[in-house]
Amino acid sequence: MTDLSRYERQLKEAGLRLTGPRRLILRILTESGDHPDAAEIVQRATARGTRLSLATVYRTMKVLEETGTVERHAFQGGPARFEKADRAHHDHLIDLDTGDVVEFTSPRIEELQRAIAEELGYEIVDHRLELYGRKIRCE
Known part of the structure; x- marks a missing residue:
C-alpha cells in the first residue's frame, strides 16, 4: 500500500x-x-x-x-x-540559525540510552532525541 x-x-x-x-x-x-x-x-x-x-x-x-x-x-x-510515522527510528538535530532539521541515527547513542535506563531500573518503551545547535564556522 x-x-x-x-x-x-x-x-x-x-x-x-x-x-x-x-x-x-x-x-x-x-x-x-x-x-x-x-x-x-x-x-x-x-x-x-x-x-x-x-x-x-x-x-x-x-x-x-x-x-x-x-x-x-x-x-x-x-x-x-x-x-x-512509518519511517525507521531516527533522531533530530535542529539548526538554530536556519531552522533546518537534520535526521541522524547513532547505534552508540541508542545503546547509551538503553544502558542508562537499565541502570536506573527502566526499560525504554519510546523516546525522542532532539539536539539544537549551530554550524561550526571554520576560519
Whole structure:
C-alpha cells in the first residue's frame, strides 16, 4: 500500500471526506522529504496553483496524527512540524540559525540510552532525541 493510499484510508476511517484540498495535503506529505509545518504545506499548495486554508491543514494533520500516520514535532522555538510515522527510528538535530532539521541515527547513542535506563531500573518503551545547535564556522 502506498503512503498516499494509506493516508486516504486513515481519513476515511476517521469519517472525513477525501476532498480535493485534503488529497493535495496528502500528496504534499507523500512527496516531502523534510518536516513541513502547516504554513509550508499551504505554501506548497499555492505553488501548485491551489489555495488551502490553514484550518484545513491543521484539521487534516490532527486526524493523521491521531491515527498514527504522521508524527508531530514541536521543535523548540518553532511551529509544529510533521513527518511520516512509518519511517525507521531516527533522531533530530535542529539548526538554530536556519531552522533546518537534520535526521541522524547513532547505534552508540541508542545503546547509551538503553544502558542508562537499565541502570536506573527502566526499560525504554519510546523516546525522542532532539539536539539544537549551530554550524561550526571554520576560519
